[in-house]
Amino acid sequence: MFLQEITPDTSFYMLLGYAVFAILGAGYVISLLARSRKLRREAETIARIQVEDSEQSLS
C-alpha cells in the first residue's frame, strides 16, 4: 500500500502549454489584422492622392 502511485499535479505545465497556444495564436491573428489595416489605410491614402492629382490637373 505504501507503493501506491498517485497522479502528479502537473496543472501548471498544462496551463503554461495552453498559454503558449493562446499567445502565439492570438499574436498571429492580431498581426494579420494590423497588416490588413495598414494596407487598407495605404490604399485609401493613395486613392485620395490620385483624386487630388486629377482635380488639380483639371483646374
Next chain:
Amino acid sequence: MSAVQPSRSLRILTISAFLLVLLSLYMVFVYAPREVVMGAVQRVFYYHVAAGWIGALAFLVTLIVSILYLATNNIILDRIAVSSVEIGVVFTSMNIASGSIWARPIWNTWWTWDPRLTTATVMWLLYIAYLMLRQGLEDPERQRRFAAVYGILAFTSVPLTFLAIRIWRTIHPVVIGSSDPGAEGQFDMTMRMRSAFFFSLFTFTVLYTTLLWHRVRLEGLACRVAIMKARLLHDR
C-alpha cells in the same frame, strides 16, 4: 474597394473555425478524462500534435503549389506558398514550445537533442530562412522562382521529422504505431481521448484553411497597394 471586404464564405468559415476552437477546448478540458500517470499536462498532447500536423500540412501545401508555380508561373500559387509557410512556422513554433513544456515534468528537462526534437527544429529553422531569404531578393520574378525551388527542397525536412521517431532510438513517444522501448510519455488513449484528439486535428485543419484564406487575401492586397504606389509615382 469591395475586394477588401471578406466574402460571405470566408466569414462563415471564420465563425465556424472560432466555434470549433471553443468546442475543441471543451473536448480537451472537460470531455477527455485526465490521464492517471502524467496528470493534467497530458492535455497538452491534443493541441501539441494538432499543431505539428498543421506545420506538416502547411509545408506540404507549399511543396505542391511551388511545383505548380514553376510549371505555370501563376502568381496566386506563389501567394499561397508564402502564406502557407508563414502559418506553418507559427504552428510549428506552437508544437516545439508546447512539446518543451510537456517534456519538463515527464522527461525532467525542457530540452534534449533527441532525433525528433532536432529534426523538428531544423525544419522550423529552414522555413524561417525561407521567409527571410524571400525578403533578400529585389526582383519579384527571381524572388518567386527562388522561393519555389527552396520550398521544394526544404520539404525534405518534413518526412525526416515524421520518420525520426520511427527509424532512430528516441525518447519521444509515437502516437500512431509502436514506440521505441526507451520512449517516455507514452499512454493508452481511451475512446474519449481519441475523440478529443481527432476533433482537435479537424479543428486545426479548419483553422489552417481559414487563416490561409485570410493570409492569401492579405498578400493580394499588398500586391494591389504596391501596384497603386508604382502607378502614382509613375504618373507624378
